[in-house]
Amino acid sequence: LQPAPRFMPPRRLQLDAHRPRTRRVLLAEDNPVNIEVARAMLESLDLQVDCARNGEDALQAVRTNSYDAVLMDCQMPVMDGFAATAAMRREEREAGRGRVLPIIAITANALQGDREACLAAGMDDYLSKPFSQQEIAAVIGRWMALPLAATVHHDDEPPRLPPASVEVIQRDVINRVALDKIRALSRDRGDALVQKVIAAYVDDTPQQLRTLRSAIDGLDTGNVRRIAHTLKSASANVGAEALAALCKELEHLGRADTTEGADAILTDMEHEFQAVRHSLTAILEKET
The missing domain is CATH 3.40.50.2300 (Response regulator)
Incomplete structure (x- = not known):
């Protein structure tokens, strides 16, 4: 760069x-x-x-x-x-x-x-x-003076979720460090924030995948690029790193103004999301 x-x-x-x-x-x-x-x-x-x-x-x-x-x-x-x-x-x-x-x-x-x-x-x-x-x-x-209290409030190490029997299947699907970072943003409501973010991701992603399918079928590379771009950052936020990498591949195709190979990538994304949803649901059930 x-x-x-x-x-x-x-x-x-x-x-x-x-x-x-x-x-x-x-x-x-x-x-x-x-x-x-x-x-x-x-x-x-x-x-x-x-x-x-x-x-x-x-x-x-x-x-x-x-x-x-x-x-x-x-x-x-x-x-x-x-x-x-x-x-x-x-x-x-x-x-x-x-x-x-x-x-x-x-x-x-x-x-x-x-x-x-x-x-x-x-x-x-x-x-x-x-x-x-x-x-x-x-x-x-750099652009405005933040309040004196506006520093990273949580100096201690973000809390880690206790080991679980599902950890082995989750290890390569969700990077829990990402969720720990979200939890650390609020000392009082960190768990609730994680649950809210996970729920938003699980609820929103299926529609994003359906819209991507329509965009690919319609050779709409602009929408392929835009939606893949957005889903990439959302996936990274919840620790779905493999899915984020697939989104990046699809975004690159959209940037290159082609849908060649996009259908196969999207199919992989749909399969990966099923694993991601299973892992995130397991995390929510463990916490509630």
């Missing part, structure tokens, strides 16, 4: 000391799993979080509310993050305000072309998924 572009935070950061202690950010993301994880990370930094499910909703939210920063997923339905950011910058110029709202791209890619596209659209910084709480805090901290 080429070195990431250097993002230069504006001088307005010097005024942050006079702002209210509670910061408000907008999270523009369409995948329910990624929303739950990112929201938990942001709230653990003592930030107030609003969510938008697509770029059009994000644009409307910025028009009607005041935010300290926007975290903008690049691949969303209705209006993607690039188009939404370009519209926000255009409206800033038309209002004579200049660039005042920090917009941070969040994407499951880490390619030089993606970084350049983010800059060209008017984004200020770049965060590659899956990201840790420390990484999101470091990026946001």
